[in-house]
Amino acid sequence: MITTTDLTKVYRSRGREVTALDGVSLHVEPGEMYGVIGRSGAGKSTLIRCVNLLERPDSGTVTVDGQDLTALPGPRHRAGRSLRQARTGIGMIFQHFNLLSSRTVRGNVELPLEILGLTRRERARKALELLDLVGLADQARAYPAQLSGGQKQRVGIARALAGDPKVLLSDEATSALDPETTRSVLQLLRDLNRQLGLTVLLITHEMDVVKAVCDSAALMEKGRIVEAGVVSELLATPGSRLAHELFPVAGAVPGGDRTVVDITFHGDSAGQPVISHLARTHEVDVSILGAAMETVGGRQVGRMRIELPGHPDTNAAALAYLRERGLTVELPAQTAPATGPAPLDRSPAPTEQGPTDELAPEGTR
Amino acid sequence: MTWSQMEPLLTQGTIDTLYMVGWATFYAVLGGLPLGVLLVLTDKGGPLRNVVANRAIGVIVNVGRSLPFIILLVALIPFTRFVVGTAMGPTAAVVPLAIAAIPFFARLVETAIREVDHGLVEAAHAMGGGTWTVVGKVLLPQALPSLIAGLTTTVIALIGYSAMAGAVGGGGLGTLAYTYGYQRFEDEFMLVTVAVLLVIVTAVQLIGDGVVRLVTRRTRTG
Numbered sequence: 001m002i003t004t005t006d007l008t009k010v011y012r013s014r015g016r017e018v019t020a021l022d023g024v025s026l027h028v029e030p031g032e033m034y035g036v037i038g039r040s041g042a043g044k045s046t047l048i049r050c051v052n053l054l055e056r057p058d059s060g061t062v063t064v065d066g067q068d069l070t071a072l073p074g075p076r077h078r079a080g081r082s083l084r085q086a087r088t089g090i091g092m093i094f095q096h097f098n099l100l101s102s103r104t105v106r107g108n109v110e111l112p113l114e115i116l117g118l119t120r121r122e123r124a125r126k127a128l129e130l131l132d133l134v135g136l137a138d139q140a141r142a143y144p145a146q147l148s149g150g151q152k153q154r155v156g157i158a159r160a161l162a163g164d165p166k167v168l169l170s171d172e173a174t175s176a177l178d179p180e181t182t183r184s185v186l187q188l189l190r191d192l193n194r195q196l197g198l199t200v201l202l203i204t205h206e207m208d209v210v211k212a213v214c215d216s217a218a219l220m221e222k223g224r225i226v227e228a229g230v231v232s233e234l235l236a237t238p239g240s241r242l243a244h245e246l247f248p249v250a251g252a253v254p255g256g257d258r259t260v261v262d263i264t265f266h267g268d269s270a271g272q273p274v275i276s277h278l279a280r281t282h283e284v285d286v287s288i289l290g291a292a293m294e295t296v297g298g299r300q301v302g303r304m305r306i307e308l309p310g311h312p313d314t315n316a317a318a319l320a321y322l323r324e325r326g327l328t329v330e331l332p333a334q335t336a337p338a339t340g341p342a343p344l345d346r347s348p349a350p351t352e353q354g355p356t357d358e359l360a361p362e363g364t365r
Numbered sequence: 366m367t368w369s370q371m372e373p374l375l376t377q378g379t380i381d382t383l384y385m386v387g388w389a390t391f392y393a394v395l396g397g398l399p400l401g402v403l404l405v406l407t408d409k410g411g412p413l414r415n416v417v418a419n420r421a422i423g424v425i426v427n428v429g430r431s432l433p434f435i436i437l438l439v440a441l442i443p444f445t446r447f448v449v450g451t452a453m454g455p456t457a458a459v460v461p462l463a464i465a466a467i468p469f470f471a472r473l474v475e476t477a478i479r480e481v482d483h484g485l486v487e488a489a490h491a492m493g494g495g496t497w498t499v500v501g502k503v504l505l506p507q508a509l510p511s512l513i514a515g516l517t518t519t520v521i522a523l524i525g526y527s528a529m530a531g532a533v534g535g536g537g538l539g540t541l542a543y544t545y546g547y548q549r550f551e552d553e554f555m556l557v558t559v560a561v562l563l564v565i566v567t568a569v570q571l572i573g574d575g576v577v578r579l580v581t582r583r584t585r586t587g
């Protein structure tokens with residue numbers, strides 16, 4: 001539904017050059033929720049703004065719903081008619097909502113309908129229908145200033161859906177909201193994604209957002225996508241940084257002659273008594289260093305860090321047994337009290353990890 | 366001078382002042398609004414970015430703004446005569462007043478429009494809106510309170526300018542104050558004229574503030 005190939009974008013200001021995008025190729029399937037995660041400054045906003053050409057990439061192409069937007073004719077700094085037409089089919093929501101304070105809630109939702117050239121009567125009907133969809137029908141006459149953050153974002157969503165888009169772009173849409181509201185807005189996006197078959201590309205710096213709603217995810221760093229894939233597959237990929245960040249395992253990795261194993265259960269294997277079976281059949285003493293169950297992308301996933309006595313080589317049979325059971329098995333590096341690959345963020349080492357998921361605060365602008 | 370002698374003069378003077386200021390305000394909006402909008406649109410980063418046009422408008426506006434009104438008034442006499450056929454009277458005074466007010470208001474329009482959150486412009490573009498949608502449905506409505514405040518400032522400045530124009534034969538309260546108050550030493554008349562001007566300025570300010578409050582009230586919390 002969305003494909004970008006080799007996007008590059010360099011910002012030049014006063015002799016300084018910032019490479020915001022450095023060859024970004026992204027593919028979003030129809031009907032999926034795709035999360036791009038990365039620290040502040042990684043180039044996420046630039047990327048999503050290139051998708052509807054609010055920002056024109058220096059090179060590369062953007063195709064949305066089969067249409068190559070970068071090939072559309074038009075003046076250099078303005079959107080030509082065909083690009084504007086294409087944009088009416090791409091909804092967008094923003095971190096700071098970007099609602100017109102001079103218009104009522106209904107007036108805000110009607111703005112894109114005015115651009116589409118609907119009559120007054122059609123606009124009113126459609127706007128109320130959209131407000132109903134986001135659960136705000138009773139606030140139609142209110143002004144944005146009278147609404148809570150979550151309500152404002154719902155208005156933003158209703159407005160973004162005005163042109164019956166197939167694609168919704170979300171630039172940190174929940175970053176200005178508290179956790180509770182974030183959950184309900186994400187739930188709404190998920191529902192819309194399911195009900196309307198809406199393809200959602202969202203960017204965020206919060207791992208929880210990806211965890212809660214995304215089917216696929218990409219990790220962005222310094223203008224590049226360093227890892228991307230379907231979330232459930234990433235979780236089954238040894239050494240995946242996204243998997244590690246999505247679902248960090250607790251527990252220090254002690255040194256010495258031991259084997260520390262991180263195992264990931266998903267789907268059916270989550271219900272099996274694997275550990276006790278392992279202990280019995282291989283006669284090893286299994287210590288559990290840390291474990292957790294979570295729902296990632298709507299699926300139950302368990303992660304566990306266990307310790308077996310002896311060098312990994314001597315535990316080959318036990319490891320093979322775990323793999324046989326369909327579990328993802330990883331041996332974290334045993335040198336430092338760090339788990340798996342280098343962490344993305346500056347959060348404390350994951351030894352006493354709670355749900356640290358903030359890659360970096362975005363900062364309120 | 367008795368009140369019954371002053372009254373018809375004051376009435377006519379007030380009408381003339383309001384006439385001059387009214388028309389000059391009309392032209393200030395007619396010319397200043399598009400110029401102010403163009404200053405923003407043609408600036409770098411704007412949708413109509415154009416260095417030459419932006420500089421040109423900027424220079425015109427700056428020259429108009431920095432010229433003392435009294436000099437503009439005198440310098441424009443030939444032009445005024447060309448436009449209205451005479452350089453005397455309230456209609457003739459409208460010409461220099463309008464020409465002074467246009468750049469004055471244009472700068473205030475520019476400032477008001479620059480204050481509009483760029484995110485809103487971005488949102489309108491994302492919905493498929495073009496430049497005119499952005500101007501007509503986002504920039505002007507969002508800047509409306511500041512625009513009205515700017516217009517109030519412009520009208521008050523024009524009242525001051527109109528008194529100056531009056532001193533050189535423009536008519537209105539300025540002419541009265543000058544001919545009776547200054548040249549004939551009618552102190553009372555001078556005081557009354559000043560009082561009338563004060564009332565007009567205060568009324569304009571109050572009305573302006575009231576309208577600003579009216580259009581802002583709903584949009585802020587409340």
Ligand SMILES: Nc1ncnc2c1ncn2[C@@H]1O[C@H](COP(=O)(O)OP(=O)(O)O)[C@@H](O)[C@H]1O
Nearest residue numbers: 011013018020039040041042043044045046047
């Ligand atoms: N309009 C701009 N002009 C100059 N530099 C910019 C501009 N927009 C973004 N950048 C720079 O590009 C980089 C990527 O920014 P951005 O895409 O906003 O990152 P993110 O959304 O991941 O925080 C940053 O270093 C930022 O400073």
Ligand SMILES: [Mg+2]
Nearest residue numbers: 044045046172
């Ligand atoms: Mg950003």
